[in-house]
Amino acid sequence: MATASTVLALFQGIATNKDVKANLSKMREQTIKAKEAGASIIVFPELFLTGYYLTAEEMRDVAQPNTGEAFQELSALAKETGVAILYGYPERVISEDGFKCYNSAQLIDKEGQSILNHRKVHLWIDDEGYRWEDVFTPAENFSEIVECCGFKIGVLICYDVEFPEAVRTLVLRGANLILVPTAVADQWIRPLVEHVIPARAYENRVHVAYVNNTGSRFDGKSVCCNENGETIASAGEGEEMVMATVTLSGAKSWHVRDRRPALYEK
Template sequence: MKIAGFQMQSTVGEVEANLAKIDAAAAKAATQGVRLLIAPELALTGYGAGALFPALASPADGPQTEQLSQIARRHGLTLVAGFAEKDGETVYNSAFLTDGKGQTATYRKSHLYGPYERQWFRPETPSSILATIDGIRLGMLICYDVEFPENVRRLAQAGAELVVVPTALPSGWSGAFIAEHMIRVRAFENQVFVAYINHCGADDRFAYAGLSRIAAPDGRLLAEAPAESEALIVAEIDLGAFQTSRSENTYLADLR
C-alpha cells in the first residue's frame, strides 16, 4: 500500500483554505496511487491558532470532518488530519481518519506539550484507536505522544502495523533529534512503520521543523521531507519486505 504525508504550512484560523490545501494534496497523491494521506497536527486550524481554538473547534461528526470525508471520497483514498475537536464545552487536540466510505475514527491527544496546549485543550486518557486500511492495521498518535515509548508499544501490542503521527514539531536541535533519530527508533523497537508528518514554515507564535519522516520496521527511512518547504512524501508499506527484521528483532514476543 502506498501512503503519503503532506508536510504543509497551514494558514492560522483559515479552515477552508487549509481544507483546500489538503484537497489539492489528495488529488496529487491519488495520481500516484496513494491509498492513505496524512496531514499534520491541527492542520485545519493551524497549530498557532491560540485563542481562536474554541471558536474554530468542530465536533467529530461536524462540518469539518464531513469535508474531510468528501475529500477522501472524491479522491478514492483514506485521509488522516489534525483538527480541534469540540465535545460539549471541551476542546481536544484530535486527529480524524476517514476512508470516505463510512469508516471513521477519532483520536484525542493524550500527552499535551507545555502550557500552550494545556491552556486550550483537555488531554484524553491514553487509548488504542485502530483502523484497517487495505489490510494493514493502523494506529494513531499525535506529536508529543510518540515521544513516550509506552504509547507506540501499546499500539504495537494491540496489533498496529503502521502508526501515523500528525505533528507540529518546532524547529531547533531537539526537534531535529526527534525527527532524525527517535522516529526511526520507535519503528525499530516495535517493528512497525511510523509516519511522522509535520508542519513547515512559521506563524505568529511558532516556527516548525519540517523534517517529516516515514520509517520502516528495520529503522530505515522510506521517505523524508526537507526542513523548509511544503512537500508530499510517498512510501510503500510492504509488510512482507520486513519479515527478516521481525524474525531477528522479536521485542514484542520477548517482552516480560
Template sequence: MKIAALQMQSATGDVRDNLNHIERAAVEAARAGAKLLITPELCVTGYGAGPEIISLAEPCDGDQIKALQAVSSSHHIAIVAGFAERAVADVYNSAAFIDGFKEPAIYRKSHLYGDYEKSLFKPSKPENCIVEMEGLKFGLLICYDVEFPENVRRLALGGVDAILVPTALPAGPSGSFIANHMIQVRAFENQIFIAYVNHAGADARFTFAGNSRIAAPDGSLIASSDDTAEHLLFADIEPAIFAASIGDNPYLKDVTPL
C-alpha cells in the same frame, strides 16, 4: 499500500483555505497511486491559531469532518487530518481517520505539550485507536504522544502494522533529535512503520522543524524531508519486505510484562 504524507504550510485560522489545501494534496496523492494521505497536527485550524482554535473547534460530525469525508469519497483516498474537536464543554487536540463517508475514527491526544497546548485542550486518557484498511492495521498518535515509548509499544502489542503521527514539531536541537533519531528508534524497537508528518514553514507563534519521516521496521527511512519546505512524500507500506528484520529482532514476542 502506497501512502502519502503532506508536510503542509497551514493558513493560521483559515479553515476553508486549509481544507482546500488538503483537497489539492489528496488529488495529487491519489493520482500517484496513494490510498492514504496523512496531514499534520491541527492542520485544519493551523497549529498556532491560539485562542481562536477554541472558536474554530467542531464536533467529529461537524462541517470540517464532512468536508474531508467528501474529499476522501470524491478522490478515493483515505485521509488523516489534525483538527480541534469540540465535545460538549471540552476541546481536544484530535486526529480523524477518514475513509469516504464511513464513520471516522477519532484519536484524542493524551500528552499535551507545554503551556500553549495545556491552555487550549483537555488531555485524553491514553488509549488505542486502531483502524483497518486493505489488510493493514494503522494506529494513531499525535506529536508528543510518540515520544513516550509506552504509547508506541501499546499500539504495537495491539497488532498494528504502522503508526500515523500528525505532528507540530518545533525547530531546535530537541526537534532535530526527535526527527533524526527517535522516530527511527521507535520503529525499530517495535518492528513497525511510523509516519511522522510535520508542518512546513512557520506561523505567527511557531517555527516548525519540517523533517517529516516515514520509518520502516528495520529503522531505515523510506521517505523523508530534510528541510522545512512543503513536500508531499510517498512510501510503500509492505510488512513482508521487512520480515527478516522482524524475525531477527523479535522484541514484541520476547518482551516480559512488568
C-alpha cells in the same frame, strides 16, 4: 506469508491560522495530487485544519465536532478520490461535563467513513511557558486499532510518539502501521527524525510515518520509517508532499516477544 503493501502520501504544509476554508482547499488540492501519484492514504500534520499556535479562545472558536462541516467535506473528498485521509483538528465536545476541546486526528477511509479518532494524550509545555493544557483537555486513553488499506493502523499525535509506552501500547493491540501528525519546531526535529522515530519503528517492528507542519516556527523534515527502522521517505524544510511505499513483511518484534511485564510492574 502474505504481505500487504500500500502507498502513503505525507504532506507537510503551511496551514493558515483560523482559516478553515483555505486549509480545506489546500487539503483538497493535495489529496487529488496524492491520488494521481498512486497513494492510498494521505496524512496531514497536527491541527492542520485550523493552524497551530492559537489562543485558547481562538482554538475554541474554530473547533468542530468530529462529524462537523470539515468532516463532511473531507468525507466527500475521500469518496470522490478513493484516498483515505488523516487530518489533525481541534475537536469540540459538549457533554454533561460541559465544553471540552481536544487536540485530535481523524482517519476517514476511502468510503468516506470515520474509522478512527485519536485525541492527544500527552500535552506539551514549551520553553516559553505555552501550556497546551490551558487550551486542550488531555485524553485518558488511546484510540483503537483499525484496518485500512491492508494494514492495522494506530494513530498518535506529536508528543505522544516520544513515549515508548504509547507506541508499544498500540503494537500490543495489533498495530503494524502508526501514523503521527505532528508540529515540531526546528530545535527539536533533528533528534526526533534521526533517532526517536527510527527507534520506535525498529524496537516494535512497525512502520511509523511522522508528518510535520512547516513554515513559521516549524521545520518540516517529515519521515517514514520501515519495520527495520530505516528511513524510506523524507522531506526537506519547505512545503512538499513525499510518497512512501510501506510493505508488511509479517515479521514479529523480538522486543515484543521477549517482554517480561511482571518485572516492569515492580
